[in-house]
Every structure is written in structure tokens, then in C-alpha cells.
Amino acid sequence: MQNNRNFFKGGILLSVAVSFLLLGCSEEKSNEVEKKIEKSVEVVEEKIEIIEEKTEAIEEEVQQKAEVVEEEVEQKVEVIKEETQALKAEVVAVVEQKTGADIYKTCASCHGQKAEKVAMGKSQVIQGWDEDKIVAALKGYKDGSYGGAMKTLMKGQASKLSDEDMKRVAEYISKL
Ligand code: HEC
Structure with missing residues (x-):
């Protein structure tokens, strides 16, 4: 009987120890998961930063190109205006030409x-x-x-x- 009780006691102690061990283990695991999540968040944040930088660069490029196009259009409008005026003058000259x-x-x-x-x-x-x-x-x-x-x-x-x-x-x- 004495032996049995000791064995029983020993069993309880062992199971407590194991559960402590397990608890410790799972705590370690959740720490690891947390760390992994933190790292992932960091990576995502870095990527967002890169994307933002690239977006800014693209926006700047688009704006520069738009300015160039605008200037070209303005120049062409000027040329067309001049050509139209020259053409008008020619037409007027023809109309006013004396026979x-x-x-x-x-x-x-x-x-x-x-x-x-x-x-x-x-x-x-x-x-x-x-x-x-x-x-x-x-x-x-x-x-x-x-x-x-x-x-x-x-x-x-x-x-x-x-x-x-x-x-x-x-x-x-x-x-x-
Ligand atoms: C006010 C009068 C007058 C008017 C207007 C006039 N002419 Fe004359 N034209 C003359 C006289 C005078 C001569 C001769 C001049 C000379 O001594 O060479 C002449 C000469 C000429 C000649 C050369 C003939 C030659 O004798 O060798 C031609 C061509 C001519 N005129 C064309 C014209 C034309 C075209 C116009 C209109 C744009 C015109 N004329 C207006 C008086 C006139």
C-alpha cells in the first residue's frame, strides 16, 4: 500500500512537472510566433515604404512628362496659329488681288x-x-x-x- 501511495504521489509530481514543461514550451512557441509576426509586419512595412517611394518617383516622372507634353502642345498651337494667320493673309491677298x-x-x-x-x-x-x-x-x-x-x-x-x-x-x- 505504502509503495502504491508513493507511486501515486510520484505520478502527480511527474504530471505537474510535465505540464510545467509543456506550459513553458507553449509559452516559448507563442513568443516565437509573436516574433515571426513582428518580423512579417516589419517586412510589410518596409515594402510599403518602397512602394511609396516608387509611387512618388512615378508621380514626379509623370508630372515632368506632362509638363513637356504641355509645352509641346503650346508650341504646336503657336505654330498652327501662325500658319493660320499666314494662310488668312494669303487668302485675303488673293481675294483683294486686282485682275x-x-x-x-x-x-x-x-x-x-x-x-x-x-x-x-x-x-x-x-x-x-x-x-x-x-x-x-x-x-x-x-x-x-x-x-x-x-x-x-x-x-x-x-x-x-x-x-x-x-x-x-x-x-x-x-x-x-
Ligand atoms: C497719263 C497717261 C498714261 C497712263 C495713265 C499710262 N500710260 Fe503708258 N504710256 C504713256 C506714254 C506717254 C508712254 C510713252 C512713254 C515714253 O516716252 O517712253 C507710255 C508708254 C507705255 C508703254 C510702252 C510703249 C512704248 O511707247 O514703248 C507701255 C507698255 C505702257 N505705257 C503701258 C501702260 C500701262 C500698263 C499703264 C497702266 C498701268 C499705262 N501705260 C498708263 C502714257 C500713259
């Missing part, structure tokens, strides 16, 4: 409606002259290299004409 017939109205008083007259009793009759001959005479009057006694008068007339005007009026006269 050969319009220009000849100022010549007809001296040279006749059909260019058939001897202007002021001095000029040659220019009816029947071809375009090139008329243009050459007008250019000559303009730069002083052509003409007779009354060339100064015709210099005044020819100087008002651009090269284009001369061509137009010459073409008109050549067909009268």
Missing part, C-alpha cells in the same frame, strides 16, 4: 479702251504687244532702263505695279 482688267482701267485713259491709242501723242500703240514685251517695258520704266521722252510719266505708272500686277495687266492687254 488685269481692274489694273488696266487706270491705263485706258491714255492708251485707250482697246490699247489702240498713241498715249499723249507720244507712245507706241501697245495693242498687239505680247505679254513678255509689255512686262519688259513696264519693268524698264520702273527701274529707269527703258523709255522715250515721256518715260518719267510711265515710271510713275509702272512703280505702282508689283511683278504680279504687271503680269496680269500685260496678259490682259495682250488679249485686247
